[in-house]
Amino acid sequence: DGGITQSPKYLFRKEGQNVTLSCEQNLNHDAMYWYRQDPGQGLRLIYYSQIVNDFQKGDIAEGYSVSREKKESFPLTVTSAQKNPTAFYLCASSIGKNGNQPQHFGDGTRLSIL
Amino acid sequence: AQSVTQPDIHITVSEGASLELRCNYSYGATPYLFWYVQSPGQGLQLLLKYFSGDTLVQGIKGFEAEFKRSQSSFNLRKPSVHWSDAAEYFCAVGPSWDYKLSFGAGTTVTVRA
Numbered sequence: 156d157g158g159i160t161q162s163p164k165y166l167f168r169k170e171g172q173n174v175t176l177s178c179e180q181n182l183n184h185d186a187m188y189w190y191r192q193d194p195g196q197g198l199r200l201i202y203y204s205q206i207v208n209d210f211q212k213g214d215i216a217e218g219y220s221v222s223r224e225k226k227e228s229f230p231l232t233v234t235s236a237q238k239n240p241t242a243f244y245l246c247a248s249s250i251g252k253n254g255n256q257p258q259h260f261g262d263g264t265r266l267s268i269l
Numbered sequence: 270a271q272s273v274t275q276p277d278i279h280i281t282v283s284e285g286a287s288l289e290l291r292c293n294y295s296y297g298a299t300p301y302l303f304w305y306v307q308s309p310g311q312g313l314q315l316l317l318k319y320f321s322g323d324t325l326v327q328g329i330k331g332f333e334a335e336f337k338r339s340q341s342s343f344n345l346r347k348p349s350v351h352w353s354d355a356a357e358y359f360c361a362v363g364p365s366w367d368y369k370l371s372f373g374a375g376t377t378v379t380v381r382a
Contacts, residue, residue: 159312161312186368190372195278195374195375196374197372198359198372203369245313247312249368255301256368257315257318258313258315258370260305260314262310262312263311263312265310
């Protein structure tokens with residue numbers, strides 16, 4: 156079945172440590188996204204990518220970094236500069252190109268601080 | 270800039286009763302509108318979408334939504350709620366020329382027996 160796989164499901168970070176969240180899709184979608192979800196705040200866009208080797212900052216990119224070396228992969232690194240990383244992180248993808256293509260979501264990674 | 274407001278943070282309904290979730294958006298033109306549902310600890314699943322045409326759209330799981338341009342609203346409805354409908358629901362809006370979405374803060378639905 157086609158879909159989006161996020162791993163790990165749970166992740167713990169120590170102070171000063173960078174951690175990387177994995178996102179892989181086999182939907183052959185061009186666009187991929189990372190969102191952060193906090194209780195009562197909905198989803199906030201961290202980074203998005205429309206094409207391989209290109210990505211743009213979203214609304215809350217500070218303290219995060221991404222890469223898009225392959226069409227199917229869009230890993231997110233939460234750096235030590237992100238002072239409040241505890242949240243639920245969602246990866247999504249869409250066919251892209253215009254707004255009438257819905258986004259498909261993975262099952263998320265919950266990141267906590269040790 | 271586009272924005273989405275879901276006025277109700279939490280709604281409790283009895284099983285078998287009807288459900289209506291409100292969504293208001295702010296946008297300069299007719300946007301693309303979506304409703305998603307999220308079960309605890311999982312990702313979001315698309316319920317339905319509106320781009321143009323008939324203002325009443327049907328989705329999965331027996332949900333429907335009505336687009337009202339004059340009220341800038343896109344409310345989600347279900348005639349008879351099942352216990353499995355307990356979840357968090359998100360309204361999202363995006364422009365036709367871009368595929369970045371803005372999400373509302375969500376409405377949590379509790380279903381009582």
